Amino acid sequence: SHGGETLFGTYDVTGHPALKEAIAGYLYSARGVRCRPEQIVVTTGAQAAFDLLARLLLDPDDTVWMEEPGYYGAKAAFTVAGAKILPIPVDHERGWHLDPPDFSPRLIYVTPACQHPLGITMRMEERLRLLDVAETANSWVIEDDFDGEYRFQGRPVPAIQSMDRSGRVIYVGTFAKLLFPALRLGFMVLPQELAGRIVNALSTTGQFAPLLLQAALADFITEGHMSRHLKRMRRIYAQRRQLFRDIVTERLRDEITLSPAEAGIQVVGYLRDGIDDIKVSQAAAKRAINVSPLSKYFQNTAPTQGLVLGYAACDATQMREGVERLAQAIGEVLG
Structure with missing residues (x-):
C-alpha cells in the first residue's frame, strides 16, 4: 500500500497522490486524456467540480454557452455565479448547432461522449469546430465526460481534451456512474495554467473527498479491477x-x-x-x-x-x- 504516514499526515487538498497517479494512467488508456497527476483535482462528485469551476472562472454577467437540452446541475452552478446562459441547440438529426453566439462566451460547457440527456455522441468535425470557436473567443471549455465509458457501438471516442493544443479544455469525470452512485468522488483535469490557481478556491470550499476512500479507489484502479x-x-x-x-x-x-x-x-x-x-x-x-x-x-x-x-x-x-x-x-x- 502507500505508507501509513500519507493517510494520517498532511492532507493534499487536490487529492491523494496515489489516486491522482492512478486516474492519470487510467484516463490515458481509457479516454485518450493526456495529463500529469498534478493537473488532476479530486472532488466530492461532478457537481462539486462545476461549483468550483464557476467560482474560479466566472464573473457576474459572463456568458456561458451550453447545450440545450442540457444538464441542469451544471446550469445551476453557472447561474448561481451570475452568468448569462446562451443555448447550443442539440438534436438527434443535426447534432450540435455550433454557429458562434453573438457574445463571446467566457465558458463553453458540453457533454460530447454521451450528450446529457439525449445520449448522442459528438462527431469529430463538431469537436474541431468547437475548439475553433473556443480559440477565436478565447473561452474555456468544460468537457463533462458523462457516461463516456458506456458506449455500445465501436470504441469509446477519445476525449476533446486529447485534441486540445492550447490548454483551454477542462475535463470533468465522476466515479458515481462507473462504480456506484453513493461513491461521491469525481475529478477534473485542469490545464497547467489553472492547476496552480485552484488550490485557493478548493481551500475555501472545505469540501474534500474522504482520504481512506481515495486510497482504496487508487488500489482498485491500479490493480486492474476498474x-x-x-x-x-x-x-x-x-x-x-x-x-x-x-x-x-x-x-x-x-x-x-x-x-x-x-x-x-x-x-x-x-x-x-x-x-x-x-x-x-x-x-x-x-x-x-x-x-x-x-x-x-x-x-x-x-x-x-x-x-x-x-x-x-x-x-x-x-x-x-x-x-x-x-x-x-x-x-x-x-x-
Whole structure:
C-alpha cells in the first residue's frame, strides 16, 4: 500500500497522490486524456467540480454557452455565479448547432461522449469546430465526460481534451456512474495554467473527498479491477439496453419513439404529439416508476416532450413490470 504516514499526515487538498497517479494512467488508456497527476483535482462528485469551476472562472454577467437540452446541475452552478446562459441547440438529426453566439462566451460547457440527456455522441468535425470557436473567443471549455465509458457501438471516442493544443479544455469525470452512485468522488483535469490557481478556491470550499476512500479507489484502479469491472458492466448494460428497447417498442409503439443513441445508461423516449411529459412523469411516480420529463432539460428554447428512461438497474422481469406501469401512467394521462 502507500505508507501509513500519507493517510494520517498532511492532507493534499487536490487529492491523494496515489489516486491522482492512478486516474492519470487510467484516463490515458481509457479516454485518450493526456495529463500529469498534478493537473488532476479530486472532488466530492461532478457537481462539486462545476461549483468550483464557476467560482474560479466566472464573473457576474459572463456568458456561458451550453447545450440545450442540457444538464441542469451544471446550469445551476453557472447561474448561481451570475452568468448569462446562451443555448447550443442539440438534436438527434443535426447534432450540435455550433454557429458562434453573438457574445463571446467566457465558458463553453458540453457533454460530447454521451450528450446529457439525449445520449448522442459528438462527431469529430463538431469537436474541431468547437475548439475553433473556443480559440477565436478565447473561452474555456468544460468537457463533462458523462457516461463516456458506456458506449455500445465501436470504441469509446477519445476525449476533446486529447485534441486540445492550447490548454483551454477542462475535463470533468465522476466515479458515481462507473462504480456506484453513493461513491461521491469525481475529478477534473485542469490545464497547467489553472492547476496552480485552484488550490485557493478548493481551500475555501472545505469540501474534500474522504482520504481512506481515495486510497482504496487508487488500489482498485491500479490493480486492474476498474477496467475489468467496466468490461463486465458494458456487456451487461448492452444486453439490458437491447432488451429494454425491445420491450418498450413492443408495448408502447404508438406512444413512444426511442432515440437511436449509441451511448449511456439511459435512453430518451419521445412522446407522440399531445402527450404531456410532466403529467406522465407524475402519473408514473404514483406507480413507483421514476422517469424524468425531457422538457425540464430545456430552459431557453421550446421544449420537446419526452421521457428520460433509465434501464441499467433492472432485470427482465422488473423491466416488463416497469414498462407496463409506464403504459398505465400514459393511459391515465390520455384519459
